[in-house]
Amino acid sequence: MDWELMWDSLPRLLGALPLTLTLVFASLLFGAGVAFATALLRLSGNRVAETLTAGYVFVFRGTPLLVQIFLIYYGLGQFESVRDSVLWPMLREPMWCAILALTLNTGAYTSEILRGAILSVPVGQVEAARACGMSRVLAFRRIVLPMAIRQMLPAYGNEMILMVKASSLASTITMLEITGVSRKIISQTYAVFEIFILAGAIYLLLNFLAARLIKHTEWRLTPYLRTRA
Amino acid sequence: MKKIVAALALGALMAVAGGSADAKDWKKIRIATEGAYAPWNATDPSGKLIGFEIDLAQDLCKRMGAECEVVAQDWDGIIPALQQGKYDAIMAAMSITAERKKVIEFSNAYGTEPSMFGIPKTSPLAAAKFGAERVDLTKDTPENKAAVAKLGDVLKGKTVGVQTSTIQANFMEKLLPSVAVRTYDKLDNAGIDMAAGRVDAIFGDRSAVSAVLEADAAKGMALFGPAFSRGVLGDGVGVGLRKADKDLKDKFNKAIADATKDGTVTKLSTKHFGYDIAIK
Numbered sequence: 001m002d003w004e005l006m007w008d009s010l011p012r013l014l015g016a017l018p019l020t021l022t023l024v025f026a027s028l029l030f031g032a033g034v035a036f037a038t039a040l041l042r043l044s045g046n047r048v049a050e051t052l053t054a055g056y057v058f059v060f061r062g063t064p065l066l067v068q069i070f071l072i073y074y075g076l077g078q079f080e081s082v083r084d085s086v087l088w089p090m091l092r093e094p095m096w097c098a099i100l101a102l103t104l105n106t107g108a109y110t111s112e113i114l115r116g117a118i119l120s121v122p123v124g125q126v127e128a129a130r131a132c133g134m135s136r137v138l139a140f141r142r143i144v145l146p147m148a149i150r151q152m153l154p155a156y157g158n159e160m161i162l163m164v165k166a167s168s169l170a171s172t173i174t175m176l177e178i179t180g181v182s183r184k185i186i187s188q189t190y191a192v193f194e195i196f197i198l199a200g201a202i203y204l205l206l207n208f209l210a211a212r213l214i215k216h217t218e219w220r221l222t223p224y225l226r227t228r229a
Numbered sequence: 230m231k232k233i234v235a236a237l238a239l240g241a242l243m244a245v246a247g248g249s250a251d252a253k254d255w256k257k258i259r260i261a262t263e264g265a266y267a268p269w270n271a272t273d274p275s276g277k278l279i280g281f282e283i284d285l286a287q288d289l290c291k292r293m294g295a296e297c298e299v300v301a302q303d304w305d306g307i308i309p310a311l312q313q314g315k316y317d318a319i320m321a322a323m324s325i326t327a328e329r330k331k332v333i334e335f336s337n338a339y340g341t342e343p344s345m346f347g348i349p350k351t352s353p354l355a356a357a358k359f360g361a362e363r364v365d366l367t368k369d370t371p372e373n374k375a376a377v378a379k380l381g382d383v384l385k386g387k388t389v390g391v392q393t394s395t396i397q398a399n400f401m402e403k404l405l406p407s408v409a410v411r412t413y414d415k416l417d418n419a420g421i422d423m424a425a426g427r428v429d430a431i432f433g434d435r436s437a438v439s440a441v442l443e444a445d446a447a448k449g450m451a452l453f454g455p456a457f458s459r460g461v462l463g464d465g466v467g468v469g470l471r472k473a474d475k476d477l478k479d480k481f482n483k484a485i486a487d488a489t490k491d492g493t494v495t496k497l498s499t500k501h502f503g504y505d506i507a508i509k
Contacts (some may be wrong), residue, residue, distance in 0.1 A: 094411075174413060
């Protein structure tokens with residue numbers, strides 16, 4: 001083990017942290033929006049909307065993220081119509097391609113988590129809300145959604161952790177996030193073990209924080225489960 | 230119990246890491262290549278490794294009286310895996326450079342080729358004129374200096390695609406640090422990105438760049454600028470070996486010398502490159 005090399009490489013690796021965090025936060029944020037819309041459409045009762053969204057979830061859950069990233073980055077760029085379109089200034093950048101792929105991927109998974117959580121809200125709760133005179137929308141907003149979100153937290157925490165790790169695949173499309181920088185340092189020093197251990201430790205720390213955050217939110221949202229002091 | 234498990238795990242690790250530490254008679258040699266750097270080495274549609282180095286490896290092995298197995302290995306892990314004993318030699322268009330010599334041993338060079346840029350024909354870069362056609366980076370002539378300076382000028386604000394941990398990536402970092410560089414796992418992917426307009430130029434060994442340009446021939450690409458060689462670009466392509474395996478190095482050196490002398494290298498080179506890359 002070359003401790004000195006590890007110590008010297010640490011600033012370079014940490015320098016890549018903002019990019020990793022940007023990828024993770026942007027895709028989780030956009031992904032949450034996609035997931036919300038998808039889950040609602042899948043439960044909408046509209047046959048066309050249900051089929052379309054089910055198809056989206058099926059495709060993005062059923063194919064590897066790496067393949068999705070390659071298709072979006074290298075695949076779309078081959079079509080002249082895409083290169084001439086208004087979207088090209090964004091799709092030209094590896095950053096947006098990575099965020100797009102990660103967003104669509106996490107959106108598909110999260111929509112399923114959310115859909116399951118919504119379905120798990122007891123019918124009696126909705127009936128009670130309706131009996132109190134709430135409209136369907138109001139009942140959904142005040143009763144169903146808060147309970148569903150509380151319900152989905154553990155599974156969503158898993159998804160967040162998976163996204164932190166999945167962001168490493170952006171390195172395959174020239175992004176110099178933590179894994180990309182690691183590979184670059186390794187290509188100069190050939191110290192695979194030292195550098196990847198360091199990179200692994202940074203991901204571990206990130207996920208430790210993510211897990212704590214989820215745990216804390218869970219605790220905050222379930223006061224009725226705590227024993228009263 | 231935990232200690233036993235840990236000891237077993239450690240033992241297994243060491244067995245993997247030290248797999249080649251024991252002396253060998255070199256009757257069997259495993260050689261790694263990348264399989265994505267035509268015409269040096271490539272993979273045909275059925276997954277079989279083909280190319281100049283695959284043919285040359287078979288010839289060298291015959292001369293060394295050894296049985297050889299050529300295996301494919303991704304470029305960015307090719308040196309670490311050699312050190313771990315996953316194979317005994319690298320023949321993957323790897324240039325002999327001072328940096329690499331710090332970690333591995335090289336045989337004498339069996340081929341040499343300059344590095345060149347490739348650009349889309351329609352690029353404004355195509356109009357640039359350089360004073361020299363060939364630039365030997367070890368020679369400090371005014372023409373050479375002017376050519377490198379000119380290159381820095383015309384590439385200002387442009388993005389160049391290179392393959393990771395190559396002499397060309399090193400060239401960009403050392404000589405043109407102000408030019409934006411994107412590194413790819415394979416040069417093919419840099420070519421795809423140039424066709425898509427994400428990078429303005431690619432930089433690699435002349436033959437590899439030509440192969441990429443041919444693959445995208447319909448899109449109209451061309452070689453660009455002078456042919457650069459030596460200096461940070463290394464001293465030809467050699468067989469990469471572990472530092473400990475001096476005996477294997479001697480064997481390769483003898484076989485390479487013989488194959489160069491009797492014209493085998495030239496013959497194989499002409500077959501795959503269309504010209505001679507042998508070191509005379």
